[in-house]
Amino acid sequence: IEKIQEAAANGRTAFSFEYFPPKTEEGVENLFERMDRMVAHGPNFCDITWGAGGSTADVTLDIANRMQNMVCVETMMHLTCTNMPVEKIDSALDAIKSNGIQNVLALRGDPPHGQDKFVQVAGGFSCALDLVQHIRAKYGDYFGITVAGYPEAHPEVILGEEGATDEAYSNDLAYLKRKVDAGADLIVTQLFYDTDIFLKFVNDCRQIGITCPIVPGIMPINNYKGFIRMTGFCKTKIPAEITAALEPIKDNEEAVKAYGIHLGTEMCKKILATGINTLHLYTLNMEKTALAILTNLGLIEESKLSRTLPWRPPTNVFRV
Ligand code: FAD
Numbered sequence: 001i002e003k004i005q006e007a008a009a010n011g012r013t014a015f016s017f018e019y020f021p022p023k024t025e026e027g028v029e030n031l032f033e034r035m036d037r038m039v040a041h042g043p044n045f046c047d048i049t050w051g052a053g054g055s056t057a058d059v060t061l062d063i064a065n066r067m068q069n070m071v072c073v074e075t076m077m078h079l080t081c082t083n084m085p086v087e088k089i090d091s092a093l094d095a096i097k098s099n100g101i102q103n104v105l106a107l108r109g110d111p112p113h114g115q116d117k118f119v120q121v122a123g124g125f126s127c128a129l130d131l132v133q134h135i136r137a138k139y140g141d142y143f144g145i146t147v148a149g150y151p152e153a154h155p156e157v158i159l160g161e162e163g164a165t166d167e168a169y170s171n172d173l174a175y176l177k178r179k180v181d182a183g184a185d186l187i188v189t190q191l192f193y194d195t196d197i198f199l200k201f202v203n204d205c206r207q208i209g210i211t212c213p214i215v216p217g218i219m220p221i222n223n224y225k226g227f228i229r230m231t232g233f234c235k236t237k238i239p240a241e242i243t244a245a246l247e248p249i250k251d252n253e254e255a256v257k258a259y260g261i262h263l264g265t266e267m268c269k270k271i272l273a274t275g276i277n278t279l280h281l282y283t284l285n286m287e288k289t290a291l292a293i294l295t296n297l298g299l300i301e302e303s304k305l306s307r308t309l310p311w312r313p314p315t316n317v318f319r320v
Helices: 002-009 025-039 057-071 086-098 128-139 166-181 195-207 224-234 240-249 253-273 288-296
Strands: 014-019 045-048 075-080 103-107 144-149 186-189 278-282
Touching: 014 025, 025 045, 025 057, 045 057, 045 103, 057 075, 057 086, 075 086, 086 128, 103 128, 128 144, 128 166, 144 166, 166 195, 186 195, 195 253, 224 253, 240 253, 253 278, 253 288, 278 288
Parallel strands: 014 045, 014 278, 045 075, 075 103, 103 144, 144 186
Antiparallel strands: none
């Protein structure tokens, strides 16, 4: 957590950008052009997701390597247990280690497409906790490990409209603590749109002794259908004022984007005002909304469009 602590000491806010692997080669090249421009604004790290069911393993590994060694940004690769016997997990970890990447987001993963339940593969792991334990046992302190946290509890334990029961929420938190106790250095949260829920979650984590940084995962609204799909999938609560603001403009793409920037800015302002000084932006591979929010917050300079960053040797960003 060296860089995040450094940022705190200097009164600076740390921010990071998340990307997913595009489906085509052309998409990958476009992504790198965009990433290059975005990295010019100085994120503390960038991360690349692992396709559901291991579907993008090779592309994710390639992109992670290029991010670390050609874009020259501290890179965190996501890794899930879905369809991954331990040999495959180790070969992915060995590959990124040999490319100098020192940061992993350790996840269980969702079930592969077409299945509705996570099934542990033979010789594989049943949950992210197993993966964290394995990485620490086999690779010592080489990797900085991040895990996922769920301010509204994991969707599998949310059974009704009202959200998780108090008991399910507490169990979820206790399990999150086990992931941290097993060696995770950082928590990045699932998306949320009710900032109070996130702030309560941070408080509840502190109450049960979770001391590592908890980074809010901010997913700016870029389009209405995508927003409804994601919040439905993740069972995210949508505050009434957001529904009221979106309903009349939902068919107007530009208006939805502008609202997404406004809302993202206000959410981040409220979070930063509490003294939390880290933001993780789910960019969905888009540039403008994330950068507009950071510009509104005064965290980046609008004019800084070209970059002159020299190559730096990779470092594990999360460990002191
Ligand atoms: P886990 O931490 O293993 O567990 C999820 C939930 O199951 C827990 O919250 C708890 O309720 C329950 N649980 C599991 N094991 C136990 C136990 N032993 N005891 C008690 N309760 C338990 N998916 C991808 O496919 N690729 C990605 O790149 C990706 N990136 C993500 C990034 C972030 C920041 C987040 C929040 C999610 C991401 N996901 C990704 C989605 C994630 O894979 C799913 O949410 C998945 O269903 C759970 O993964 P997890 O690591 O949280 O699982």
